[in-house]
Amino acid sequence: MEPVTPKPPNRRERVRNATVAEIKAVARRQLTADGPLAISLRAIARDMGMSAPALYRYFPSLEALLVALCVDLYDELRAFMETACDELAEDDHIGRVLVAARSFRSWAVSHRPEFTLMFASVDLHHNTDSHLDPTAEPHAAATRFSQVFGRIFGELYRQTDEERGFPLPLPTVPPMSAELQGELMACSQTIGADVPMEFAYIFLTYWIRLYGVVAMEVYGQLPVVNHPDLLFNAMLAEMAAQLQVDITRWITPPTVG
Amino acid sequence: MEPVTPKPPNRRERVRNATVAEIKAVARRQLTADGPLAISLRAIARDMGMSAPALYRYFPSLEALLVALCVDLYDELRAFMETACDELAEDDHIGRVLVAARSFRSWAVSHRPEFTLMFASVDLHHNTDSHLDPTAEPHAAATRFSQVFGRIFGELYRQTDEERGFPLPLPTVPPMSAELQGELMACSQTIGADVPMEFAYIFLTYWIRLYGVVAMEVYGQLPVVNHPDLLFNAMLAEMAAQLQVDITRWITPPTVG
DNA sequence: TCATGAACGTGAACACCGTTAACTATCGAC
DNA sequence: GTCGATAGTTAACGGTGTTCACGTTCATGA
Numbered sequence: 328m329e330p331v332t333p334k335p336p337n338r339r340e341r342v343r344n345a346t347v348a349e350i351k352a353v354a355r356r357q358l359t360a361d362g363p364l365a366i367s368l369r370a371i372a373r374d375m376g377m378s379a380p381a382l383y384r385y386f387p388s389l390e391a392l393l394v395a396l397c398v399d400l401y402d403e404l405r406a407f408m409e410t411a412c413d414e415l416a417e418d419d420h421i422g423r424v425l426v427a428a429r430s431f432r433s434w435a436v437s438h439r440p441e442f443t444l445m446f447a448s449v450d451l452h453h454n455t456d457s458h459l460d461p462t463a464e465p466h467a468a469a470t471r472f473s474q475v476f477g478r479i480f481g482e483l484y485r486q487t488d489e490e491r492g493f494p495l496p497l498p499t500v501p502p503m504s505a506e507l508q509g510e511l512m513a514c515s516q517t518i519g520a521d522v523p524m525e526f527a528y529i530f531l532t533y534w535i536r537l538y539g540v541v542a543m544e545v546y547g548q549l550p551v552v553n554h555p556d557l558l559f560n561a562m563l564a565e566m567a568a569q570l571q572v573d574i575t576r577w578i579t580p581p582t583v584g
Numbered sequence: 585m586e587p588v589t590p591k592p593p594n595r596r597e598r599v600r601n602a603t604v605a606e607i608k609a610v611a612r613r614q615l616t617a618d619g620p621l622a623i624s625l626r627a628i629a630r631d632m633g634m635s636a637p638a639l640y641r642y643f644p645s646l647e648a649l650l651v652a653l654c655v656d657l658y659d660e661l662r663a664f665m666e667t668a669c670d671e672l673a674e675d676d677h678i679g680r681v682l683v684a685a686r687s688f689r690s691w692a693v694s695h696r697p698e699f700t701l702m703f704a705s706v707d708l709h710h711n712t713d714s715h716l717d718p719t720a721e722p723h724a725a726a727t728r729f730s731q732v733f734g735r736i737f738g739e740l741y742r743q744t745d746e747e748r749g750f751p752l753p754l755p756t757v758p759p760m761s762a763e764l765q766g767e768l769m770a771c772s773q774t775i776g777a778d779v780p781m782e783f784a785y786i787f788l789t790y791w792i793r794l795y796g797v798v799a800m801e802v803y804g805q806l807p808v809v810n811h812p813d814l815l816f817n818a819m820l821a822e823m824a825a826q827l828q829v830d831i832t833r834w835i836t837p838p839t840v841g
Numbered sequence: 842t843c844a845t846g847a848a849c850g851t852g853a854a855c856a857c858c859g860t861t862a863a864c865t866a867t868c869g870a871c
Numbered sequence: 872g873t874c875g876a877t878a879g880t881t882a883a884c885g886g887t888g889t890t891c892a893c894g895t896t897c898a899t900g901a
Contacts, residue, residue: 368888381850389888447704447803469807507814514808532819538805539796546704548795550726551771557764562789596869625859638879646859
């Protein structure tokens, strides 16, 4: 867990990294061109003018290559969302929620094969036991990504917390068992240290709604809806309005409400 | 479009149907045992003591076999949800929403490979152009399935409509463009003839939330939540409460509210 | 400077896969 | 009883991931 080992890479390591990058780039080209199933080790090798077994010097298996590609895609999506949010004013947290959601959808619908590979390849994330190891790169990348929304919600909470200056009336949520409260406490830890579990709950429900509508659109599970973007915008507007209501409820002194 | 052609099947057709059923049964066994990718034509043939090309007398391709399997699974899931709902009183429509949602989730988590095949195999539903043809079986099965929830919501609306006896105050929804209203009208047609578009909208948002939380659980996209059933129950309770509020708002005379 | 060992790349081979073609046996209907 | 549709076979093609045994290249330590 040292901070960073600068260790200027040897020439050897540089060209190796370049080769790894090229492999992933070619794989990605196949992914976008013909879908997740079309990624083939041999085809990658062909495109690179190499023999197929040579790739095993860089990845222990095709599955490992796909996982590495997924890691890159997670980071790409995360960066896309974060730069989109950077356009906004520092304190426009609801704007951030909207922009993050919109950029998530727009990336997803313009990168359907990538989205499919990332969010619907069960075998990838679970056959390898890497998901059990929190230090593994795939798990770390997924966490980094999920924390994009988490951070936004956390800052949103902390801002209202500062503006408030009195104990807050938490959003009304359904009664929760002790176990669920424990789950939510764990979840709120990933958002930020001091957010209450009620906030973790509404964060989860927002994220689930966003994932649901985008995944259904990408997977073609909304057959009757011809223009999913309209539905998406309506849902997002509703979610934002609801969030706004919750927040004004929070920052209104409890004696009034 | 004749009502039904009884046409007592020849002996020939009977054994053929039995073979088709056996093929799908063996495929399903492979699916549940080793996941969607493990379904292999040759392995099916091996298990049945046949040669692989023989299967082409029954299905024009592996993909067609998988589509047929999906059709069966859609109907199985639909039947599972409907029999679960049959336990309830005729007029307990909110109960039906809850039971349908709960049985949807319980089928999904206890049939993860099947769920994956049905809801996340992009290539299946879109590479074949069968999804363009509304008369094709895959499309019909998916429609039959999606109408389970649609019917429940439609009956829910019609019941409140009868109890009401006056023009109804519709649920508050975000302002909608004319295009979105058109989309929702089309969607409400699948629910039932006379449901207003606002109802179609909340139906869609409910279905999206349900799909989102279940899909995230099945695809392992809720890493921090150790007991997704608790989260699911909380969300469902919240959705039901919200639905209850909407309904009491509807069946309360507008002069009061 | 040169030897050494790791890293890199190769071709051959194995065991699968979906699919097609050519051919044969069986069974139902006229 | 014949004949054609049906159901099955084997052989083969081209594709896949992966392993093995073998060279080649190259940075490094003596």
